[in-house]
Amino acid sequence: MEGNSEKLYQTFAAALGVDRSLVTDDLQYNKIAQWDSIAHMSLVAQLETAFDIMLETEDIIDMSSVKKAKEILEKYDVRF
Amino acid sequence: MSGSESAASNRWLQGKVALVTGAARGIGLASARLLAGHGATVYLSGRRLELLEALAQEVSEQSGAVVRSLLLDVTDPASVSKAFGSIHRENKGLDVLVNNAGVLKDALIGMVGAEDMATVFGVNTFGVLHCCQYASRLMARRGGGSIVNVSSIIGVTGNAGQAVYAASKSAVIGITKSLAKELAPQNIRVNAVAPGFIDTDMARSLSPEKFQERVDSIKMKRIGTAEDVAGVILFLASPLAEYVTGQTIGVDGGMLI
Numbered sequence: 054m055e056g057n058s059e060k061l062y063q064t065f066a067a068a069l070g071v072d073r074s075l076v077t078d079d080l081q082y083n084k085i086a087q088w089d090s091i092a093h094m095s096l097v098a099q100l101e102t103a104f105d106i107m108l109e110t111e112d113i114i115d116m117s118s119v120k121k122a123k124e125i126l127e128k129y130d131v132r133f
Numbered sequence: 134m135s136g137s138e139s140a141a142s143n144r145w146l147q148g149k150v151a152l153v154t155g156a157a158r159g160i161g162l163a164s165a166r167l168l169a170g171h172g173a174t175v176y177l178s179g180r181r182l183e184l185l186e187a188l189a190q191e192v193s194e195q196s197g198a199v200v201r202s203l204l205l206d207v208t209d210p211a212s213v214s215k216a217f218g219s220i221h222r223e224n225k226g227l228d229v230l231v232n233n234a235g236v237l238k239d240a241l242i243g244m245v246g247a248e249d250m251a252t253v254f255g256v257n258t259f260g261v262l263h264c265c266q267y268a269s270r271l272m273a274r275r276g277g278g279s280i281v282n283v284s285s286i287i288g289v290t291g292n293a294g295q296a297v298y299a300a301s302k303s304a305v306i307g308i309t310k311s312l313a314k315e316l317a318p319q320n321i322r323v324n325a326v327a328p329g330f331i332d333t334d335m336a337r338s339l340s341p342e343k344f345q346e347r348v349d350s351i352k353m354k355r356i357g358t359a360e361d362v363a364g365v366i367l368f369l370a371s372p373l374a375e376y377v378t379g380q381t382i383g384v385d386g387g388m389l390i
Contacts, residue, residue: 094270097270098270098273098274101270101274102274107214107217107218107221107267107270107271109210109214110210110214110263110266110267111210
């Protein structure tokens with residue numbers, strides 16, 4: 054669903070404190086200064102709130118890019 | 134009004150949601166009773182669901198609070214994920230976690246099997262870490278919370294024949310101090326209690342001679358009760374301790390080891 058993709062991008066932008074235009078599927082963890090481990094936990098909290106889910110620890114560790122985040126969220130019945 | 138009267142007239146945890154691990158007996162059950170008595174919605178968790186269901190009903194009737202049973206094996210990450218997922222679905226957050234589940238296997242160092250080492254650390258140490266991982270995220274959503282870890286006087290002082298247990302409980306203090314620092318910015322407090330010789334099934338399994346020897350080593354000359362420990366857990370969970378984090382409080386009657 055288009056709406057969920059945009060919701061995901063907006064959540065990333067808000068959690069990392071970057072412009073929405075910077076958030077693409079190719080954006081990767083630790084490749085920009087704003088997406089460090091502290092921001093990652095904030096991102097997880099905001100994703101969980103936005104999509105009303107609770108991620109498993111292994112999925113948090115595996116969430117290494119925006120593209121990967123989509124794959125993981127699909128496991129929780131979020132459709133893109 | 135005296136301090137105790139004031140405390141009795143307050144429900145320190147009204148509207149809060151609490152999870153107690155190892156809640157079927159001893160310190161866990163006493164803590165669950167006290168937290169419920171102070172108004173918290175309490176999850177009694179453990180591996181024996183049928184027993185927990187009966188206890189939850191009993192504690193609910195006594196306290197008037199919402200008390201639920203929850204199947205939880207703290208050594209199994211999948212079980213932990215599922216249990217916290219239930220709390221998330223039902224409450225959207227968590228305010229108090231009491232990491233009480235524990236096992237004791239005493240043996241001289243030359244006689245400790247690898248399997249027993251893994252069992253003790255699996256419950257006493259890794260179990261605490263697993264639960265803290267999920268609890269801290271649910272607490273962050275609420276704007277804060279309180280984690281109380283049950284360590285042991287043995288984890289503070291060490292004891293002959295208890296190297297593995299001592300190591301697992303010392304690790305709990307390390308976890309407590311580290312997470313207190315890590316989670317303070319999210320207003321999550323992390324503290325520990327270090328019970329001494331407490332009247333639980335573990336204590337009652339000692340020989341009469343060993344039992345008396347332990348009591349004789351306590352300055353207050355009596356064994357502690359699960360309620361003695363639960364009172365300190367309530368304090369740490371409550372707003373009374375809202376500026377306390379990273380601490381380990383001995384509840385041991387002045388015991389010397």
